[in-house]
Amino acid sequence: MMNAYAKPLPRTDVDSQPFWDGCKQHELRAQQCNDCQRFRWPPQAFCPGCYSWNFAWTRLAETGKVVTFVVVHYAAVAAFQPDLPYVVAHIAIDGTDGHVQLISNVIDCPWEEVKVGMAVRAVFEDVTPEMTLAKFRPA
Amino acid sequence: MPEQAIKDKTAIAGIGWTAFTRNSGVRTLTLAAEASLKAIADAGLKVQDIDGVVSYFHKRPESKEVAELAQMLGLKHCNFQIYSDGGGGWNCAAVFSAAMLVHAGVCKNVLVFKAQNRYSEGRAARSERAHDVSGPDQFTVPFGQHHAAAHFGPHATAHMARYGTTSIDFAHLAVTERSHAMLNKKAMMRKPMTIEEHQASRWIIYPFRLFDCCQETDGAVALVVTSAERARDLKHAPVYIMAGVGGVSETSGWWETNGVNSAPKLYEGAGIAPRDVSLAEIYDPFTFMCMTHLEDLGQVPKGEIGPWVRAGNNRLDGALPVNTHGGLLSEGHIAGLNHFIEAVQQLRPEGVVDDLCTGPHTYDRATCRQVRDPKIALLCGECVDSAMLLRKA
Ligand SMILES: [Zn+2]
Numbered sequence A: 001m002m003n004a005y006a007k008p009l010p011r012t013d014v015d016s017q018p019f020w021d022g023c024k025q026h027e028l029r030a031q032q033c034n035d036c037q038r039f040r041w042p043p044q045a046f047c048p049g050c051y052s053w054n055f056a057w058t059r060l061a062e063t064g065k066v067v068t069f070v071v072v073h074y075a076a077v078a079a080f081q082p083d084l085p086y087v088v089a090h091i092a093i094d095g096t097d098g099h100v101q102l103i104s105n106v107i108d109c110p111w112e113e114v115k116v117g118m119a120v121r122a123v124f125e126d127v128t129p130e131m132t133l134a135k136f137r138p139a
Numbered sequence B: 001m002p003e004q005a006i007k008d009k010t011a012i013a014g015i016g017w018t019a020f021t022r023n024s025g026v027r028t029l030t031l032a033a034e035a036s037l038k039a040i041a042d043a044g045l046k047v048q049d050i051d052g053v054v055s056y057f058h059k060r061p062e063s064k065e066v067a068e069l070a071q072m073l074g075l076k077h078c079n080f081q082i083y084s085d086g087g088g089g090w091n092c093a094a095v096f097s098a099a100m101l102v103h104a105g106v107c108k109n110v111l112v113f114k115a116q117n118r119y120s121e122g123r124a125a126r127s128e129r130a131h132d133v134s135g136p137d138q139f140t141v142p143f144g145q146h147h148a149a150a151h152f153g154p155h156a157t158a159h160m161a162r163y164g165t166t167s168i169d170f171a172h173l174a175v176t177e178r179s180h181a182m183l184n185k186k187a188m189m190r191k192p193m194t195i196e197e198h199q200a201s202r203w204i205i206y207p208f209r210l211f212d213c214c215q216e217t218d219g220a221v222a223l224v225v226t227s228a229e230r231a232r233d234l235k236h237a238p239v240y241i242m243a244g245v246g247g248v249s250e251t252s253g254w255w256e257t258n259g260v261n262s263a264p265k266l267y268e269g270a271g272i273a274p275r276d277v278s279l280a281e282i283y284d285p286f287t288f289m290c291m292t293h294l295e296d297l298g299q300v301p302k303g304e305i306g307p308w309v310r311a312g313n314n315r316l317d318g319a320l321p322v323n324t325h326g327g328l329l330s331e332g333h334i335a336g337l338n339h340f341i342e343a344v345q346q347l348r349p350e351g352v353v354d355d356l357c358t359g360p361h362t363y364d365r366a367t368c369r370q371v372r373d374p375k376i377a378l379l380c381g382e383c384v385d386s387a388m389l390l391r392k393a
Helices: A018-024 A078-083 B028-043 B067-070 B087-103 B121-131 B135-139 B150-162 B167-181 B195-200 B257-270 B285-296 B307-309 B338-347
Strands: A029-033 A057-061 A062-072 A088-095 A101-106 A119-126 A130-137 B010-017 B052-056 B080-084 B107-118 B203-206 B218-227 B241-245 B277-280 B376-380 B387-392
Touching: A018 A029, A018 A057, A018 A130, A018 B080, A062 A101, A062 B052, A088 B307, A119 B387, B010 B028, B010 B087, B010 B338, B028 B067, B028 B107, B052 B067, B052 B218, B067 B080, B080 B087, B080 B241, B080 B387, B087 B107, B087 B241, B087 B376, B087 B387, B135 B307, B150 B203, B150 B285, B167 B195, B167 B285, B167 B307, B218 B338, B218 B387, B241 B338, B257 B387, B277 B285, B277 B338, B285 B307, B338 B376
Parallel strands: A101 A130, B052 B080, B052 B107, B277 B376
Antiparallel strands: A029 A057, A062 A088, A062 A119, A062 B203, A088 A101, A119 A130, B010 B218, B010 B241, B107 B218, B241 B387, B376 B387
16 A cells, blocks of 8 residues: 555454454444344444344444534644545434444535434545554435 | 421632643642642642542543642641542532532541643543544544544534524634633633634534633643632632532433533522522633533523624623633633632632733623622533532621
8 A cells, every 4th residue: 555544443353343344344234132223323232222242243224314424624633634624424324223223424415414303424545554444425 | 308408508618729831840739739728728728638539530530639648748647539530511519529528527528629730741642542443432433533633522412403693603702711810820721712713723622623622621620619608718709509419310312512401400499490500610622512511500591692692692791691700611621620810709709800901800800700699609510410500708
């Protein structure tokens, strides 16, 4: 690579690793309870609805809605300076009953046009050979 | 839930503070000691009367501050220490923890303090924190969510979309708090602010402009909590602790905070109704957060805070004076413990000692920030993760 990726990368853990592995495969995944079928986010070992420890990692839709957002005009980390202004949104993934809300960037859209309720679709950025980040653009 | 057993059984007997600056030039613990010694003296107690110490931090502790302060002060009989990771949500919980230690008979006189060199040293620490990428931060930091404004801005955006709240509503809150700070000798920001200046200030993180953001402050405040009975024999009239809450439960959306869960318990615990409150010192790291807190505390109907602040209800002579010292926005940011210094001053018989009045309070708003005859003060921390009611003796 010409330029090393300078932004902070996720430090994965035993609960979250399958999610990041999914991103690497260009898939959104979350845990779903085997007993009550509820989705959950962020990853954790048991269901916060029925407290069952049985679950499966399930492939999610790649579409969602903007629940709320901010637009960053001031970079606390220098590596983000070239991106200013950029959108950080909370995105409810379709089909998860609102239980999976990812925080990510809405890209390919002027920030003034981002709205609460806007439909978005995932786009996968392979930022390093090991790590892929799921971002979103208007659907 | 009935009234809390602790109601009116404990009191704040002493308060102390350092200068609020952008470069203290001394160690955080030196600030802590200065504010603490002043609070102990203000109570009319001796250092060795202190037998409990409480403080709190955000994200990463500066050091083993509570243990180190106890050591610096040379405490010989310290029965209990608490150093919580509750951050700005924990200001009222810190004071209430002290009250519970006293009410339980574990301690007699508990020192509560918050000290920080947040302007001179905090920026470096913040940049360091912005590189934390484990735990919940792995899902936010890689996407550029680094700043407190990015953490709390989503509450504001959601409220604006749901209720039509605007940046101009935020401006009215900022301007009113500034007008209070102009009557406060220790406030960091005492220049007048206009709505137009607020609207012309640059975006930091939308929907927050520069003038929606609080100060960053070097300084410390401290207070002493003791039993109501002992407080009555001390130097100042007691300010009684009526009730407190300090737990966090789920909310149904970004447009509301934990206050919707905690506020009803708080009023029930004190045996009062929301309308019985005389003044409110509300956690305000950003203009909007103060506004949602007022709604979630049941002081303003949900969604109506915009018109409410535009009508000036939060001014010193308004229906509910709010952040009478200027708040985190204009007085300075000592993690909301500075709000207690103001509430206690407002509820003492002599009133505030650091406005521009030279004799008795005149209630002339060119010089005087004392609220007329307040009886009960409401305080809260970030997202109303803790809250408290205090009353005048
Ligand atoms: Zn379940």
